[in-house]
Amino acid sequence: xxxxxxxxxxxxxxxxxxxxxxxxxxxxxxxxxxxxxxxxxxxxxxxxxxxxxxxxxxxxxxxxxxxxxxxxxxxxxxxxxxxxxxxxxxxxxxxxxxxxxxxxxxxxxxxxxxxxxxxxxxxxxxxxxxxxxxxxxxxxxxxxxxxxxxxxxxxxxxxxxxxxxxxxxxxxxxxxxxxxxxxxxxxxxxxxxxxxxxxxxxxxxxxxxxxxxxxxxxxxxxxxxxxxxxxxxxxxxxxxxxxxxxxxxxxxxxxxxxxxxxxxxxxxxxxxxxxxxxxxxxxxxxxxxxxxxxxxxxxxxxxxxxxxxxxxxxxxxxxxxxxxxxxxxxxxxxxxxxxxxxxxxxxxxxxxxxxxxxxxxxxxxxxxxxxxxxxxxxxxxxxxxxxxxxxxxxxxxxxxxxxxxxxxxxxxxxxxxxxxxxxxxxxxxxxxxxxxxxxxxxxxxxxxxxxxxxxxxxxxxxxxxxxxxxxxxxxxxxxxxxxxxxxxxxxxxxxxxxxxxxxxxxxxxxxxxxxxxxxxxxxxxxxxxxxxxxxxxxxxxxxxxxxxxxxxxxxxxxxxxxxxxxxxxxxxxxxxxxxxxxxxxxxxx
Amino acid sequence: xxxxxxxxxxxxxxxxxxxxxxxxxxxxxxxxxxxxxxxxxxxxxxxxxxxxxxxxxxxxxxxxxxxxxxxxxxxxxxxxxxxxxxxxxxxxxxxxxxxxxxxxxxxxxxxxxxxxxxxxxxxxxxxxxxxxxxxxxxxxxxxxxxxxxxxxxxxxxxxxxxxxxxxxxxxxxxxxxxxxxxxxxxxxxxxxxxxxxxxxxxxxxxxxxxxxxxxxxxxxxxxxxxxxxxxxxxxxxxxxxxxxxxxxxxxxxxxxxxxxxxxxxxxxxxxxxxxxxxxxxxxxxxxxxxxxxxxxxxxxxxxxxxxxxxxxxxxxxxxxxxxxxxxxxxxxxxxxxxxxxxxxxxxxxx
Numbered sequence: 001x002x003x004x005x006x007x008x009x010x011x012x013x014x015x016x017x018x019x020x021x022x023x024x025x026x027x028x029x030x031x032x033x034x035x036x037x038x039x040x041x042x043x044x045x046x047x048x049x050x051x052x053x054x055x056x057x058x059x060x061x062x063x064x065x066x067x068x069x070x071x072x073x074x075x076x077x078x079x080x081x082x083x084x085x086x087x088x089x090x091x092x093x094x095x096x097x098x099x100x101x102x103x104x105x106x107x108x109x110x111x112x113x114x115x116x117x118x119x120x121x122x123x124x125x126x127x128x129x130x131x132x133x134x135x136x137x138x139x140x141x142x143x144x145x146x147x148x149x150x151x152x153x154x155x156x157x158x159x160x161x162x163x164x165x166x167x168x169x170x171x172x173x174x175x176x177x178x179x180x181x182x183x184x185x186x187x188x189x190x191x192x193x194x195x196x197x198x199x200x201x202x203x204x205x206x207x208x209x210x211x212x213x214x215x216x217x218x219x220x221x222x223x224x225x226x227x228x229x230x231x232x233x234x235x236x237x238x239x240x241x242x243x244x245x246x247x248x249x250x251x252x253x254x255x256x257x258x259x260x261x262x263x264x265x266x267x268x269x270x271x272x273x274x275x276x277x278x279x280x281x282x283x284x285x286x287x288x289x290x291x292x293x294x295x296x297x298x299x300x301x302x303x304x305x306x307x308x309x310x311x312x313x314x315x316x317x318x319x320x321x322x323x324x325x326x327x328x329x330x331x332x333x334x335x336x337x338x339x340x341x342x343x344x345x346x347x348x349x350x351x352x353x354x355x356x357x358x359x360x361x362x363x364x365x366x367x368x369x370x371x372x373x374x375x376x377x378x379x380x381x382x383x384x385x386x387x388x389x390x391x392x393x394x395x396x397x398x399x400x401x402x403x404x405x406x407x408x409x410x411x412x413x414x415x416x417x418x419x420x421x422x423x424x425x426x427x428x429x430x431x432x433x434x435x436x437x438x439x440x441x442x443x444x445x446x447x448x449x450x451x452x453x454x455x456x457x458x459x460x461x462x463x464x465x466x467x468x469x470x471x472x473x474x475x476x477x478x479x480x481x482x483x484x485x486x487x488x489x490x491x492x493x494x495x496x497x498x499x500x501x502x503x504x505x506x507x508x509x510x511x512x513x514x515x516x517x518x519x520x521x522x523x524x525x526x527x528x529x530x531x532x533x534x535x536x537x538x539x540x541x542x543x544x545x546x547x548x549x550x551x552x553x554x555x556x557x558x559x560x561x562x563x564x565x566x567x568x569x570x571x572x573x574x575x576x577x578x579x580x581x582x583x584x585x586x587x588x589x
Numbered sequence: 590x591x592x593x594x595x596x597x598x599x600x601x602x603x604x605x606x607x608x609x610x611x612x613x614x615x616x617x618x619x620x621x622x623x624x625x626x627x628x629x630x631x632x633x634x635x636x637x638x639x640x641x642x643x644x645x646x647x648x649x650x651x652x653x654x655x656x657x658x659x660x661x662x663x664x665x666x667x668x669x670x671x672x673x674x675x676x677x678x679x680x681x682x683x684x685x686x687x688x689x690x691x692x693x694x695x696x697x698x699x700x701x702x703x704x705x706x707x708x709x710x711x712x713x714x715x716x717x718x719x720x721x722x723x724x725x726x727x728x729x730x731x732x733x734x735x736x737x738x739x740x741x742x743x744x745x746x747x748x749x750x751x752x753x754x755x756x757x758x759x760x761x762x763x764x765x766x767x768x769x770x771x772x773x774x775x776x777x778x779x780x781x782x783x784x785x786x787x788x789x790x791x792x793x794x795x796x797x798x799x800x801x802x803x804x805x806x807x808x809x810x811x812x813x814x815x816x817x818x819x820x821x822x823x824x825x826x827x828x829x830x831x832x833x834x835x836x837x838x839x840x841x842x843x844x845x846x847x848x849x850x851x852x853x854x855x856x857x858x859x860x861x862x863x864x865x866x867x868x869x870x871x872x873x874x875x876x877x878x879x880x881x882x883x884x885x886x887x888x889x890x891x892x893x894x895x896x897x898x899x900x901x902x903x904x905x906x907x908x909x910x911x912x913x914x915x916x917x918x919x920x921x922x923x924x925x926x927x928x929x930x931x932x933x934x935x936x937x938x939x
Contacts, residue, residue: 004932005858009728009865013721013872069793075897077700085628164669167643167702169626170636227677230702252711253889254790275793279887280897283767288787291775323629460620460900463631468621484630500634508634 065272066588070296071279071288075253080235081212082161082168093212094580095258095274098243099149100207101135104577108320108381108489110201114138130196130531137187141265144246147217151183154205156216165228173203196529198536202490207578215240244269244584254278270587289314289564295588297564302367314564320380321561321576322488327554328480332514338475343422348405350551352398354391356448357441363557366436374555376544383491383540388548398448415449427455427477429462434481437556467507475514483559489577491540492528497521520546593938594923601919608915612908613654620902622699643668644699660694661685696905705909708894716890719806720875723813730818735825736857739833757819766812766885773808788887809886813879828860862933869925873917
């Protein structure tokens with residue numbers, strides 16, 4: 001009789017196991033074996049035989065495999081460059097794909113990679129009318145299965161990007177700027193543009209963005225059979241690539257394993273294996289660093305930095321990524337919900353608001369003083385004007401400007417003009433450092449008579465478009481703060497254009513400040529077609545002058561990427577644009 | 590009994606349909622799957638327009654729901670946005686490829702482009718391993734602690750356990766999880782004691798294996814169990830105290846039965862009936878995993894799957910997971926009710 005209770009409880013448990021077990025095996029042992037360690041007891045060669053030229057171990061003491069462990073905070077969504085814009089995937093592509101014609105070094109300068117040399121007007125790579133760029137490819141690069149990498153792979157990639165059946169993440173820049181992509185022969189690739197396109201070094205088949213070449217010999221049969229590349233197995237298991245490492249295994253949610261590629265065209269990497277562990281939590285990543293469970297920490301937060309330095313086994317490395325923690329003010333005058341506070345229409349009011357905030361103090365208190373105020377939107381690139389100056393912290397000057405603009409302090413300490421109070425909505429995401437910034441700013445602005453309402457939106461709502469009633473895209477703010485950058489490493493940037501102002505007719509528009517400056521528009525259109533980099537730089541000097549003078553943008557602080565690299569790692573040079581570009585040179589002690 | 594089961598199952602069908610409609614409307618209206626498609630910046634407007642069309646997000650809500658439920662392989666597609674139904678290269682009209690939930694096709698994720706059933710199948714074994722082990726540990730520990738606590742009411746053991754229970758119940762799980770990691774993984778390693786790993790399912794250099802999995806499972810199971818044991822043991826204790834005070838227990842003792850027989854046969858069986866109800870209701874939610882624990886211990890389970898895809902508003906995945914859990918809840922409620930009749934002869938359904 002007593003067995004009834006026991007039977008009932010165990011019955012429930014067993015039933016739940018049966019009902020929900022999809023796979024027959026209950027233990028989640030990943031199907032692949034551990035990486036081939038030289039000490040494994042697979043048929044070992046007797047020590048008297050001379051070492052065979054293949055992968056049998058030497059008879060003397062076999063060295064442990066060199067494994068670099070990296071912790072990532074987010075899982076890649078797809079390893080096919082056409083289907084992912086995640087930064088984490090962009091970082092990994094340098095390891096397993098690396099088919100960009102150009103790459104960027106640790107100074108964020110473009111250098112040839114699969115292209116034999118940088119195309120210029122002098123060597124005929126860029127045509128006289130700037131509309132045709134010819135790349136000469138190296139002839140010694142092979143995919144990891146031995147097939148040669150040719151210009152046909154790039155043409156195929158372009159065709160797949162533009163195919164309607166492929167729901168690729170982005171067709172940038174092929175849908176708007178590129179006329180056609182042709183292979184004149186196996187090592188000559190010709191790209192024809194509709195108009196001269198200035199950002200070509202960063203955007204056309206480079207290691208930076210999505211359009212690296214995918215293997216035609218693997219994926220063309222898949223496209224012909226399925227009609228689409230969306231569900232190709234290669235997207236989840238790109239076991240054929242041209243990079244220094246080859247993907248060995250990917251257990252979703254858990255880890256990715258990359259094995260050294262002996263056929264890499266620059267030689268086999270010194271590191272045998274790179275193990276990418278997905279650790280979503282910041283505090284857990286810190287604990288892993290303390291316990292020595294990782295060699296590479298990603299996106300280290302400012303609060304954790306003193307702790308990491310205390311551990312003593314990590315170097316903190318900064319890589320400028322072009323990102324700046326920015327303020328954008330709502331300049332909409334439309335008589336609908338997008339309307340910004342009328343005071344912001346006056347450039348002196350905007351200046352005063354910036355002058356009232358002590359940004360150095362915020363950086364010191366919240367970020368440990370480890371970064372600085374960015375002066376122009378293009379700081380950290382050759383397009384930043386070195387003579388530009390940031391508005392200095394000057395609360396008295398701010399008060400004077402506001403008085404002169406007609407906003408006088410009322411009895412309640414808040415400025416008002418014509419019956420309208422100077423009360424601003426200050427919106428940002430829910431990140432802790434931003435919430436703390438908001439509190440400090442609120443106090444600083446109160447001291448000059450400006451009242452501030454603090455608004456926070458979680459990031460999945462913050463980025464919603466006008467069409468999806470996103471809070472910033474629909475102008476429900478007066479000052480909005482988020483971290484953004486130009487098309488780093490290229491200086492091009494679209495959110496300032498008149499045609500990007502969102503509306504019911506243009507629900508996808510990206511100019512969330514709702515302003516239209518004809519002079520700025522003309523300059524942006526000019527730089528987009530100036531293919532010659534030296535002629536392009538002064539245009540950006542003029543652009544940042546207008547943006548800074550009219551306070552169309554303000555920076556709270558420069559927001560580079562911070563890495564924690566173990567002191568056992570050697571030869572690691574991190575680029576802001578293509579972080580793992582020199583993974584083939586890494587070594588670990 | 591058979592008619593009762595059939596009646597309950599038939600009642601469940603409209604219930605599940607209503608749940609799916611409400612959840613579908615909520616997920617589609619409250620999230621913008623394309624907002625994260627730009628990587629670290631805002632998505633381009635041209636890409637947004639194209640993807641809205643290609644992913645079927647421009648269709649009216651009832652059309653999207655119908656496609657989700659019954660698929661679109663009977664509908665002609667218009668993927669290039671020219672207003673005319675597409676024609677393939679061979680001249681034949683192009684139809685959709687989805688079969689719909691009713692035929693077992695839970696859809697495709699917007700972000701990973703994998704079928705949702707495949708994604709869930711990859712994560713489910715990991716979650717079940719963790720959650721079922723935790724459930725067994727919780728039940729055993731709660732029964733033992735609650736039993737001893739009730740039998741030795743107001744003893745030192747009872748007071749200590751009560752105090753620890755209150756601490757355990759009030760402890761937020763991130764604090765507990767991180768505390769366990771720091772003590773048993775970081776500091777034990779520093780002090781040279783046998784230590785546990787900081788997270789994941791196995792060590793990269795050692796490779797996967799059942800020993801690795803057990804070793805890595807210890808801390809997450811402890812984190813989940815400690816808090817639940819605190820709650821369940823109080824429950825078992827209270828239930829036992831109520832039963833021990835009953836007349837039939839006094840009768841059993843008066844009849845001269847051994848104390849062990851009184852406790853385990855007469856008292857525990859009756860005290861544990863409410864526990865069966867709670868366990869029965871808990872079991873379907875084991876499928877949902879434990880989001881915070883899985884995040885902190887980097888355990889690849891269903892909770893993290895759900896959370897990762899919620900932040901990207903990837904509603905095919907969310908709908909798939911929620912519907913599976915809803916079905917499990919309905920089934921387990923029926924099973925629990927039936928188990929109750931089996932255990933307690935006073936309860937009968939007609």
